[in-house]
Amino acid sequence: MLNEQNKSAQPKNQNESKDEVLERLARENLNLTREILEYVKKTKRYILFGQILNVIKVVLIIGPIIIAIIYLPSIIREFISTYSDLLGGGTGNAILQGGGFVDQLFGEKQ
Numbered sequence: 001m002l003n004e005q006n007k008s009a010q011p012k013n014q015n016e017s018k019d020e021v022l023e024r025l026a027r028e029n030l031n032l033t034r035e036i037l038e039y040v041k042k043t044k045r046y047i048l049f050g051q052i053l054n055v056i057k058v059v060l061i062i063g064p065i066i067i068a069i070i071y072l073p074s075i076i077r078e079f080i081s082t083y084s085d086l087l088g089g090g091t092g093n094a095i096l097q098g099g100g101f102v103d104q105l106f107g108e109k110q
Helices: 002-009 018-083 088-097 100-106
Strands: none
Touching: none
């Protein structure tokens, strides 16, 4: 690359003065700088898009976990209290009595 710069710094013909060489080199430098700026802008957008997607990914993974930690205990308590009659109050008596809830439902007395 250094050799290419040295070659381009040399006058293309004998009639070209130092000012013309410097002007030509400045134009080449400006063109290359514009190309680099385009690539930098594209890279910047790519990195920003990746960061946004990472935030969305974290929210989609952590969000439901946090919601479950907050709401799941109360839902489980309600579920257990609702079906505790079916389960015999948690003592196992429903199994031993042979369907005490069904008997209560249909009004059969023992």
